[in-house]
Amino acid sequence: MKLDPFYLIVDSAAWIGRLAPLGVKLVQLRIKDMGEDRLRAEIRKAKALCDEHQSQLIVNDHWRLAIEEGCDFVHLGQEDLQTADLLAIRAAGMRLGLSTHDHAELETAITAMPDYIALGPIYPTILKKMKWAPQGLERIREWKHRVAPIPLVAIGGLNPDRLDGVFAADADSAAVVTDITLNADPEGRTREWIEKTERWR
Numbered sequence: 427m428k429l430d431p432f433y434l435i436v437d438s439a440a441w442i443g444r445l446a447p448l449g450v451k452l453v454q455l456r457i458k459d460m461g462e463d464r465l466r467a468e469i470r471k472a473k474a475l476c477d478e479h480q481s482q483l484i485v486n487d488h489w490r491l492a493i494e495e496g497c498d499f500v501h502l503g504q505e506d507l508q509t510a511d512l513l514a515i516r517a518a519g520m521r522l523g524l525s526t527h528d529h530a531e532l533e534t535a536i537t538a539m540p541d542y543i544a545l546g547p548i549y550p551t552i553l554k555k556m557k558w559a560p561q562g563l564e565r566i567r568e569w570k571h572r573v574a575p576i577p578l579v580a581i582g583g584l585n586p587d588r589l590d591g592v593f594a595a596d597a598d599s600a601a602v603v604t605d606i607t608l609n610a611d612p613e614g615r616t617r618e619w620i621e622k623t624e625r626w627r
Contacts, residue, residue, distance in 0.1 A: 427521070427541055429577045430482070431593065431626040432619050433601040439471035441607065445616050446479040452599070454501055456486035469495050484523060493518045501544075504531050512538060523579070527561075532572060540576065544601065545569045547582025548592065551604070566595035586615075586622045593626050 430452040436442060437457055446453065455472045457465060469491055476483035484499040485492035489510055492500050501523040502510055515522060521541040526532045535543050549560050560583065570578045580592045581601035592600050602619060609615040 427577065429542055429579065429599040431599050431623040433579055433581075433599045434606065434616070434619075435486075435581075435601055435603045436607060439468050439475060441612075442472050442475045442481075442483075445606070445612065446475055446481045448613060448616050449620050450479070450481055450616065452482045452484070454484040454486055454601075456501075456603075457488075462491070466491055466495065469497065473497055489515055489520070493520065499523070499541075501525070504534065507534065507538065526569070532569065536573060536576075542577040542579055542599070543569070543573050544579040544581050545597075546580065546601075548580050549583025549588065551582040563591050563595040566592065566597050570596040570598075586618050589619075589622050 432450065433452045434445060434450050435454040435456050442453055453476065455469060457468060465488060469485060469488065473483055473495060482499060483497060484501050485497050486501045487503070487506050489500045489502065493514065498519060499521045500515060503525045507524060523542045523544060524535040524538060524540045525544045526535050527546065545561060545566060547560055548562065548566065566578065566580055577598040579599045579601050580597040584592060584600050584602055585605045589600055600623065606612050606615045606619065
């Protein structure tokens, strides 16, 4: 499969409603602490918005709800992968993305035969505390050599100025969270990302 080079990650359907109309074609809904009823409503709304704007929705972690709501793509971290029912995910026709941070996690991810593998953090990130040091561009090259032809997503500390290096190192897609959601002008920053990644589509 081919991933869009611009991979937006947000924590609410409201963000998708704001940014998908600008031309975002790949977006992950990443919600960590929320009751099941509210979470289901968020996933349902996010799916409707993505369907409306021809955008691919990826649901982070909550694979059971994603299946029940008819979503077709889920992203799992390594801890979630240990407890997830991959057979049920595949039986539902869902595609799967997996996070990796070190060589052991990469081996685990490859064994699961996902539809993409994510590597991070490439640069220092403020999204969450990480026990891993920034991976750097050389690690992207190493990972891509190992995982090809599986698409590789780079994540962590990315901004438009760093994209040339990320794609030159053979990443297929660049994921972004805070560079857009904490920006004073999220819509303007989103347009900048879309313009900057256009050449890799």
